[in-house]
Amino acid sequence: MENTALAKNVRFAYSDSDKFAIDGASLAIGEGEYVALLGANGSGKSTMAKLLDVLEMPNEGDVTVFGIDTKDDDRFWDIRKNTGCVFQNPDNQIVGTTVEEDVAFGPENIGIPNPELSERVENALKYVGLFDKKERQTAKLSGGQKQKLAIAGVLAMQPKFLLLDEATAMLDPVSRDEFLSLVEKLVRENKISVLTITHDMTEASRTDKVYIMEKGKITLEGAPQDVLNNVPEMLDAGLDSPIYSKLLWEIKNATGLDYSLEDAKTIRSALRFLGAHFTDAKIKAPSAKPKFDETLISVKNLSYSYDDKGPKALKNIDLDIKKGELLALVGRSGCGKTTLITHMNGIIRPQGEGKVEFHYGDTVLTTSKKKEIKQIRQKVGLVFQYPEYQLFEETVYRDIAYGPKKMGMKGDELDKAVRDAAKQVGLDDEVLEKSPFELSGGQQRRVALAGVIAMKPEVLVLDEPAAGLDPRGRREMFKTIAGLKKNGTTIVLVTHYMDEAYEHADRICTMKDGMIMGVSDPIKMFEDKDALREMEIRAPYLRRFLEIIAVRLGLDPVSKKNLLRAQSVKEAALLLGGVDA
Amino acid sequence: MLKDISIGRYYRADSILHNLDPRCKAILFILYLIAIFLLRSPVAIGLLVVLTVILQILGKIPPKVMWNSAKPIIPIIILIVVLNVLTLKTGNVIFSWWKITITDGGISSALIMAVRLLMMILVTSIILTLTTTPLKLSEALEKLFGPLKVIKFPVHEMAMMMSIALRFIPTLIDETDKIMKAQVSRGADYDTGTIISRLKGYVTVLVPLFVSSFRRADELATAMDARCYNGGEGRTKLHPLKLTGKDVMLFIILSMGAFLLVAVENIDRITKLF
Numbered sequence: 060m061e062n063t064a065l066a067k068n069v070r071f072a073y074s075d076s077d078k079f080a081i082d083g084a085s086l087a088i089g090e091g092e093y094v095a096l097l098g099a100n101g102s103g104k105s106t107m108a109k110l111l112d113v114l115e116m117p118n119e120g121d122v123t124v125f126g127i128d129t130k131d132d133d134r135f136w137d138i139r140k141n142t143g144c145v146f147q148n149p150d151n152q153i154v155g156t157t158v159e160e161d162v163a164f165g166p167e168n169i170g171i172p173n174p175e176l177s178e179r180v181e182n183a184l185k186y187v188g189l190f191d192k193k194e195r196q197t198a199k200l201s202g203g204q205k206q207k208l209a210i211a212g213v214l215a216m217q218p219k220f221l222l223l224d225e226a227t228a229m230l231d232p233v234s235r236d237e238f239l240s241l242v243e244k245l246v247r248e249n250k251i252s253v254l255t256i257t258h259d260m261t262e263a264s265r266t267d268k269v270y271i272m273e274k275g276k277i278t279l280e281g282a283p284q285d286v287l288n289n290v291p292e293m294l295d296a297g298l299d300s301p302i303y304s305k306l307l308w309e310i311k312n313a314t315g316l317d318y319s320l321e322d323a324k325t326i327r328s329a330l331r332f333l334g335a336h337f338t339d340a341k342i343k344a345p346s347a348k349p350k351f352d353e354t355l356i357s358v359k360n361l362s363y364s365y366d367d368k369g370p371k372a373l374k375n376i377d378l379d380i381k382k383g384e385l386l387a388l389v390g391r392s393g394c395g396k397t398t399l400i401t402h403m404n405g406i407i408r409p410q411g412e413g414k415v416e417f418h419y420g421d422t423v424l425t426t427s428k429k430k431e432i433k434q435i436r437q438k439v440g441l442v443f444q445y446p447e448y449q450l451f452e453e454t455v456y457r458d459i460a461y462g463p464k465k466m467g468m469k470g471d472e473l474d475k476a477v478r479d480a481a482k483q484v485g486l487d488d489e490v491l492e493k494s495p496f497e498l499s500g501g502q503q504r505r506v507a508l509a510g511v512i513a514m515k516p517e518v519l520v521l522d523e524p525a526a527g528l529d530p531r532g533r534r535e536m537f538k539t540i541a542g543l544k545k546n547g548t549t550i551v552l553v554t555h556y557m558d559e560a561y562e563h564a565d566r567i568c569t570m571k572d573g574m575i576m577g578v579s580d581p582i583k584m585f586e587d588k589d590a591l592r593e594m595e596i597r598a599p600y601l602r603r604f605l606e607i608i609a610v611r612l613g614l615d616p617v618s619k620k621n622l623l624r625a626q627s628v629k630e631a632a633l634l635l636g637g638v639d640a
Numbered sequence: 641m642l643k644d645i646s647i648g649r650y651y652r653a654d655s656i657l658h659n660l661d662p663r664c665k666a667i668l669f670i671l672y673l674i675a676i677f678l679l680r681s682p683v684a685i686g687l688l689v690v691l692t693v694i695l696q697i698l699g700k701i702p703p704k705v706m707w708n709s710a711k712p713i714i715p716i717i718i719l720i721v722v723l724n725v726l727t728l729k730t731g732n733v734i735f736s737w738w739k740i741t742i743t744d745g746g747i748s749s750a751l752i753m754a755v756r757l758l759m760m761i762l763v764t765s766i767i768l769t770l771t772t773t774p775l776k777l778s779e780a781l782e783k784l785f786g787p788l789k790v791i792k793f794p795v796h797e798m799a800m801m802m803s804i805a806l807r808f809i810p811t812l813i814d815e816t817d818k819i820m821k822a823q824v825s826r827g828a829d830y831d832t833g834t835i836i837s838r839l840k841g842y843v844t845v846l847v848p849l850f851v852s853s854f855r856r857a858d859e860l861a862t863a864m865d866a867r868c869y870n871g872g873e874g875r876t877k878l879h880p881l882k883l884t885g886k887d888v889m890l891f892i893i894l895s896m897g898a899f900l901l902v903a904v905e906n907i908d909r910i911t912k913l914f
Contacts, residue, residue, distance in 0.1 A: 112866055136868075144866040151856045152863035156650075156775045156807045163878035165867040170874045177878060194652065198810035212867065406821050433827075441825040448815075449822040451847035461844070465827025496851060510826060 063252035069120035082275030095263040098272035099297025143213030147225040149205030159193040183214040203234025223255040258529035297531035303329035309632030342618035351381035361413035387560035390570035404439040405432040440516030446507035450495040480513035561599040657699035662780035664891040675898040684905040724750035774806030796872030
């Protein structure tokens with residue numbers, strides 16, 4: 060097989076750094092192959108993309124694309140013309156004001172004349188399904204549509220090689236799936252070679268070959284099932300593994316029962332392994348989960364529309380938030396989650412008869428009264444999506460102190476609040492005097508979170524706190540959240556992911572088209588299959604997998620019920636292994 | 641609140657004004673601007689109002705959209721009217737108290753000034769921003785200023801910068817809105833306090849906005865590089881500007897409007913000539 064792109068022992072350092080971002084890495088992408096380059100943030104994987112698209116040159120080693128050395132000044136244009144890139148941020152790669160103008164931008168640059176140009180634009184837009192929106196303003200598209208537009212812009216160049224640089228990181232799961240199907244169609248039908256740079260495991264599992272990158276080096280390579288199911292290596296690289304291999308690994312951790320990589324390769328092999336060891340197992344009931352009864356926030360009959368004519372963003376929402384619980388709000392982009400949470404601290408005030416009440420001891424505050432909003436904001440901390448974009452102060456310390464200062468905290472109390480908050484999110488003391496803009500994205504997010512925690516809110520509302528983070532970052536974020544909850548903070552977590560909600564929440568509230576479809580504790584929510592179908596909710600992967608296991612092991616009804624009460628892979632492993640938590 | 645700003649907001653419709661060659665519109669815009677500057681007489685202003693309505697109908701622009709583009713300058717117009725009424729002292733005095741004297745001449749010229757200003761905004765938004773996409777407009781400017789390339793003036797680059805700036809206006813407005821909400825959640829207050837403390841408060845919005853704009857610029861440059869952007873040399877166009885007979889006709893008819901305005905304004909002098 061011909062190689063589309065080849066990197067051999069490449070080393071590369073950015074001009075402003077003496078550290079090698081790529082430190083002796085080699086990889087090969089065959090013609091028509093679909094390859095994933097996986098790595099945690101800062102592993103050097105995006106730098107690799109830049110080397111392959113001749114946006115940077117290697118210091119040592121060679122990069123060849125279509126057989127052309129990227130150092131060949133006369134021919135680098137041939138590489139770039141035939142290589143298309145889609146980057147992470149949908150907004151920052153659109154040049155055109157309207158959809159078709161943007162698709163035309165690339166072919167215009169390489170001087171494609173009409174009528175071929177308009178044919179290419181038309182075909183590309185039809186391919187990605189945006190043809191009916193060709194005259195739309197690009198700024199008004201959704202995130203998923205913007206990434207499809209980026210693909211169309213690439214397709215119009217008729218490339219032989221497609222580079223996706225974390226192209227799905229900012230998409231919700233449904234848009235991500237649509238995007239990936241589109242890419243797979245390209246590989247299948249147009250025989251385009253694809254390298255996707257990602258830290259999303261489901262994305263990687265759909266490719267032909269994966270490379271794992273860690274600190275500028277390739278540490279593992281091979282077929283996805285061989286690499287991704289190697290749990291300890293994956294966790295070390297800051298990544299994650301599929302549920303089935305993780306379950307075997309957790310069982311090994313809990314009971315010492317060893318398994319081979321062969322056992323962990325597929326769902327089938329994992330089930331076979333479980334069947335051999337746990338058939339007819341008796342599974343004890345897991346320890347009871349705490350109950351939360353005291354109402355802290357009540358949302359009553361809340362409806363909201365952004366303009367008079369448009370559809371309602373919220374329709375008759377009734378929801379109680381209990382003191383001390385973690386409530387997860389789940390739903391697709393545009394279902395009204397963000398509108399609902401911006402009501403909770405009075406940034407948006409209720410329209411009509413709707414009400415948002417905050418119960419504090421015997422007093423009831425409502426956002427309908429302007430005077431009480433300030434008090435409510437003190438008690439309800441709101442952290443929006445990508446909060447790192449709101450940092451503005453000269454030092455991390457001052458940024459964290461901004462909120463509490465505005466709330467009237469002073470002197471030692473303020474100092475303590477800032478330092479406590481920094482500690483809670485896992486920031487070292489030395490970071491406090493740095494500029495927030497020197498930090499990595501993940502650390503910036505922690506600073507932003509600390510800025511809200513320092514205000515000592517009773518309720519913390521988090522909108523997609525782990526969005527865009529790599530698996531290690533996600534795990535750390537949820538550890539922080541668990542710590543906050545343990546200290547008594549009530550948490551409202553907005554997420555796209557049912558599995559994430561299932562693992563961490565005491566109750567799940569699912570939303571669709573501005574309405575609440577159901578509120579219940581996670582276990583009960585997924586018991587009634589017909590109700591789920593009606594609400595158009597899919598059960599989490601974990602739960603579906605556990606159901607399959609229960610059948611395979613032939614568990615008795617009580618054991619099955621007990622097993623299905625596991626909310627995390629680890630919990631399931633402990634239950635299966637008969638080990639107390 | 642920020643979403644009301646209509647600068648650069650294109651109103652999509654299919655009208656003869658929308659389809660007119662943007663170069664023609666750019667020239668018409670200048671002609672009308674000059675003409676309106678020359679107007680003084682109530683008759684000419686009246687004609688201007690009639691022309692504005694005709695243009696609005698030609699552009700198929702609903703009154704609500706017109707109102708939205710006029711709204712932001714209403715306070716300025718009111719300020720100008722008040723200043724004029726208070727300072728211009730021509731004609732008969734109709735009110736006088738302490739140092740304030742109001743004359744009928746002052747009022748009428750203030751009103752003419754107000755209508756003229758309002759029409760100026762409306763005519764220019766109908767001819768330019770509402771019916772022309774920013775990209776079309778920058779293409780037109782690129783073509784019109786094309787000859788300046790001879791003296792090494794970066795015409796293409798300027799046009800590209802302009803179209804990118806316009807493309808990012810809605811994005812940055814959305815971002816500003818988001819940042820403000822986030823800072824309000826942290827106790828920021830942009831509505832109360834002295835002007836100085838309010839201005840200071842805006843630092844909390846401006847700094848993040850600048851930082852993110854730089855990041856955006858950086859990423860956009862990479863993306864443009866990756867899409868083979870290499871300056872204006874050898875570029876083709878999806879919809880190249882083509883001047884048709886229809887464009888020329890419409891241009892001549894519409895420019896007559898501007899000349900007519902000037903003619904009506906100077907009707908006395910013209911009649912004297914004959």
